[in-house]
Amino acid sequence: MNRLLTKCPVCSGDLLVTRLYCPQCDTSVEGHFITTANPFSPLTDEQINFVLTFVRCEGRFNRMEEELNLSYPTLRNRLYEIIRALGYEPGKEEQPARLTNDERMAILDEVAQGTISLAEAQRKLLGRKDDPAEKSPEKS
Secondary structure, eight states, X not given: OOOOOOBOTTTOOBOOXXXXXXXXXXXXXXXXXXXXXXXXXXXXXXXXXXXXXXXXXXXXXXXHHHHHTOOHHHHHHHHHHHHHHTTOOTTGGGSOOOOOHHHHHHHHHHHHHTSSOHHHHHHHHTTOOOOTTTSOOOOO
């Protein structure tokens, strides 16, 4: 059976479901039906199978390597293709926040005034979240 089309093959407009059919009892129902949004609809059957394997293996590439007989770089590249097909960019959230020159200077001023440590300044400059475990304990 073919996959449900969501876009018109001629003009790329959204398609509307107007007829449902039961092959078991030969019943047809006509009207205007709203299809539920499926975030995985852009994926190919091969990509959906990869996602199912990923979930079954609990996201562990070492298990997937054995099951699919693929190398780690190949698995990572396929995962990145799926992430892109879903409209995201791999690793985008991992990039540090961009600081303005004024924000960088304010951090350096805090170091000069002794209000923050060098390690804390480095974390801020790199856009990392504060890690309470790395902060030095306050002196009593």
